[in-house]
Amino acid sequence: MEKEEVEKFLHEKVEKGEHVSPVLPKGVKNYLIDIDGTITEDIPNEEPERMATCKPFPDALKTLNKWYDEGHIICFFTSRTEAHREVTENWLNEHGFKFHSMLMGKPRGGNYHWVDNHLVKATRYKGKFTDLVDKKVTIQVFKD
Structure with a gap:
């Protein structure tokens, strides 16, 4: 599905005042991307003054905008709080990140285990954004 079709699809849902989550069209991925330590340096919430002046990782900007x-x-x-929404949105826009939404207040700590009735894929950021590739790994699943 082309970018314009996705934008139209999402816009129509909002225009109709729908309060239900839309079903993503086939082939469209919903990327949930962390900010601090992933697309820019790792800035703790206790140092919000740094949020406005940090620099984006160039490969993150290029890859995320490509996916968009x-x-x-x-x-x-992000683990940034609602109090940091404005500075965060301004920073993303100022640096040219294209995005659809932001979820604030992700728990800090990083030992995440997402349980869902849908397939969830996770990729740990290790210092470089590139296209994703398939790789076989061991994962935890529910006991039969």
Whole structure:
């Protein structure tokens, strides 16, 4: 699905005042992207003055905007609090990040285990944004 079709799809849901989550069209991924330590230096909430002046990681900006342009959904999911929403949104816009939404207040600590009735894929950021590749790994699953 092309970027314009996804934008139209999402816009129509909002215009109709729908309060239910839309079903993503086939082939469209919904990326939940962390901010601190993932697309820029790791800035703790206790140092919010640094949020406005940090620099983005160039490969993150390029890759995320590519995914956006390909029609995927980009949602920033961050441990920054609601009090940091404005500075965060301004910073993302100022540096040219294309995105659809932000979720604030992700628990800090990093030992996440997402349980869902849908397939969830997770990729740990290790210092460089590139296209994703398939790799076989061991995962935890529910006991039969």
